[in-house]
Amino acid sequence: MSKSFGSVQALIDVDFEVRDGEVMALVGDNGAGKSTLIKCIAGIHPADSGEIFFDGEPVTIHGPKDAVSLGIEVVYQDLALCDNLDVVQNMYLGREAHDQFQRLKEPVMEAKTAEVMKGLAVTTIKSIRQTVATLSGGQRQSVAVARAVLWNSRVVILDEPTAALGVAQTRQVLDLVARLAEQGLAVVLISHNLHDIFEVATRITVLRLGRSIAVYEREKTTQQEVVEAITAGTTSKVPGMARIAPEELT
Amino acid sequence: MSINPTAAVPEIEIAPPHEPLGQRIWENLRGGNLGSAPVILALGIMVLVFGLTASNFFSAVNFNNIITQMAGTTLLAYGIVFVLLIGEIDLSVSYVSGVAGVLVAELQLPGSGHKLPGLLAILLAILGGVAIGAGQGSIIALIGVPSFVVTLAGFEIWQGVIQRTITQGVVVIQDNTINDTANYFFSTLGGWIIAAVVSAFYIGGVLSSVYSNRRHDVPIRDPWLVAAKVVALPVIVFGTVAICNHDRGVPFALLLVIAMLLIWTYVSKRTTFGRHVYAVGGNAEAARRAGINVARIRILVFMISGAMSGLGGIVLVARLNSADLNAGGGTLLIDAIAAAVIGGTSLFGGRGEVRNALFGSLVIAVIANGMNTLGYTTGIIFIVTGIILLLAVTLDTIFRRLQARSGR
Numbered sequence: 001m002s003k004s005f006g007s008v009q010a011l012i013d014v015d016f017e018v019r020d021g022e023v024m025a026l027v028g029d030n031g032a033g034k035s036t037l038i039k040c041i042a043g044i045h046p047a048d049s050g051e052i053f054f055d056g057e058p059v060t061i062h063g064p065k066d067a068v069s070l071g072i073e074v075v076y077q078d079l080a081l082c083d084n085l086d087v088v089q090n091m092y093l094g095r096e097a098h099d100q101f102q103r104l105k106e107p108v109m110e111a112k113t114a115e116v117m118k119g120l121a122v123t124t125i126k127s128i129r130q131t132v133a134t135l136s137g138g139q140r141q142s143v144a145v146a147r148a149v150l151w152n153s154r155v156v157i158l159d160e161p162t163a164a165l166g167v168a169q170t171r172q173v174l175d176l177v178a179r180l181a182e183q184g185l186a187v188v189l190i191s192h193n194l195h196d197i198f199e200v201a202t203r204i205t206v207l208r209l210g211r212s213i214a215v216y217e218r219e220k221t222t223q224q225e226v227v228e229a230i231t232a233g234t235t236s237k238v239p240g241m242a243r244i245a246p247e248e249l250t
Numbered sequence: 251m252s253i254n255p256t257a258a259v260p261e262i263e264i265a266p267p268h269e270p271l272g273q274r275i276w277e278n279l280r281g282g283n284l285g286s287a288p289v290i291l292a293l294g295i296m297v298l299v300f301g302l303t304a305s306n307f308f309s310a311v312n313f314n315n316i317i318t319q320m321a322g323t324t325l326l327a328y329g330i331v332f333v334l335l336i337g338e339i340d341l342s343v344s345y346v347s348g349v350a351g352v353l354v355a356e357l358q359l360p361g362s363g364h365k366l367p368g369l370l371a372i373l374l375a376i377l378g379g380v381a382i383g384a385g386q387g388s389i390i391a392l393i394g395v396p397s398f399v400v401t402l403a404g405f406e407i408w409q410g411v412i413q414r415t416i417t418q419g420v421v422v423i424q425d426n427t428i429n430d431t432a433n434y435f436f437s438t439l440g441g442w443i444i445a446a447v448v449s450a451f452y453i454g455g456v457l458s459s460v461y462s463n464r465r466h467d468v469p470i471r472d473p474w475l476v477a478a479k480v481v482a483l484p485v486i487v488f489g490t491v492a493i494c495n496h497d498r499g500v501p502f503a504l505l506l507v508i509a510m511l512l513i514w515t516y517v518s519k520r521t522t523f524g525r526h527v528y529a530v531g532g533n534a535e536a537a538r539r540a541g542i543n544v545a546r547i548r549i550l551v552f553m554i555s556g557a558m559s560g561l562g563g564i565v566l567v568a569r570l571n572s573a574d575l576n577a578g579g580g581t582l583l584i585d586a587i588a589a590a591v592i593g594g595t596s597l598f599g600g601r602g603e604v605r606n607a608l609f610g611s612l613v614i615a616v617i618a619n620g621m622n623t624l625g626y627t628t629g630i631i632f633i634v635t636g637i638i639l640l641l642a643v644t645l646d647t648i649f650r651r652l653q654a655r656s657g658r
Contacts (some may be wrong), residue, residue, distance in 0.1 A: 045371040054347060064539075065541075068541075076539070078540045080533070080535065080536040080540070082528070082529045082532035082533045082536050082600070083532055083533065084531065084532035084600035084601050085525075085528060085529060085532055085534075089525060089529075093525075093529055093536065093537070093542070094529075094540030094541040094542045095540070096522045096525055096538070098521075098522050101521075102521045102522045102523060103520055103521060104520055104521060104522060104525060106426070106459075106462075107462050107463045107465065107466035107468045108466060110466070110468045111466045111467060111468050114468075129471070168252065223593075250485075
């Protein structure tokens, strides 16, 4: 999947791709355009220009529904779960299994939720019938991620999934992210935490000032190099810097 | 490529979603999920105290009186529960019910040139309530005016409409169909048949849900609790009918209250619409992102509130066999909202059940009836009802904070 478009300022000719079965980390300083890029892919903001390829076929994404029908799911930073509903109810929120009389098929939803939770090895949740309000931050994040998986999605975009979590819970979520990729999904991980990224990412895309400036293989790079790319500390080492005129950096 | 969640991952023992009942109750309490427990406890204590102190409290006649007195308010309170569930408020229910009462009285009026059959008049009056709810709900959901203000305006407007319509002070209702909604009592045999049908429906519902769970290999939580419910409900139903039959029989108003309880419980718990109502009340933004049409849900909820106000208003005027200038006035609004809240419906949205309205309504009616029998004045009764309302909201607030804490 590749995507490039030029917009007024937020994103300038950004190339971004993610493959099945890999975790592509998307990093960059605040205002680098990470969120804008994600919103374009998710159909929340339409791109001014550019192309999106899905399985090598050009596709158009006009709204969130288009993205969802392609199998692109976004797990937002602020979770978007309903505290008063239980895990099963949240997993199926807005897409409940029902018959022609709008009657809920509760057992179907419960059985499938249990299956997905088991498949992702989310074992810390005691009962899938407890309300989300009683879950820890890591568990809530797991529910949000599992919801994306439930719908046979192909691409899962995680926006700062570990930002508000403690050490053990971060571990839990990172394991989950790794398992998503193992199952063949394309995972996009947005994070400020390079330590987390170096643990799970396959490749790393660096955005700066609305441009994609580098794609690193995790195996062949160092945290130092990525930090320099993010902050433009040592421009000489950063590929792509030559393309940016000096006045644009100030 | 589809994800096969069971592949590629070693079998890992997932904790069974099945825990002892005691532990579930504790988890619920810790999670701020009190449900109807406090109100049922309070109700039991009240009935006991009044039964021991007030001489005429424990009688079949008084039981039927309480039921017919509270029926109209309870119907309004069902609508309020839905409105509270989405985190809004409807202050117009009392005078919307008044409008429906006046409407039904005017439509059946002999010699008015538009004397309609009772059933048609009832239907039109309810539709009037639905239309008002749709109008107010649209202003709230589509334009974004706070429901408090819109329905407060409705409170004034509909009160004015009632005063403008009833120019002679009172409209007498002669139509029997309308008056029967509040004053008809079933025969003894009729009562037993109702008890049998209600019990059969309940047991059938429980069994079909158990069967459906078995078919999908979903474990049944607390089989003993299920068995207890299957035994307890018919006992309660037949017991109630026995008491009613001791007096004039089962009041039609009771049947109406129970039928509406079952219908709205079904709608709120077993349909996609009901699920979306809870979702909008729990986190409207999450609901929106999940593709739920939040505005549509809000408008529909205010239409339900309007419909229940309409039906309740008809029962209220039918009890007096007339609609007068006081239709929808007095403590009706306060009682309807208090019933929902005392019953355990959260004012913050997303938590509560339709049956809360019935329990809360019972509390208010029992206090008024019992204290009246003991010779207390209305002043004292207001004070006591007010204190209980305050207690209910305080409990809700405390447990909401507990819930927020247990989430971390």
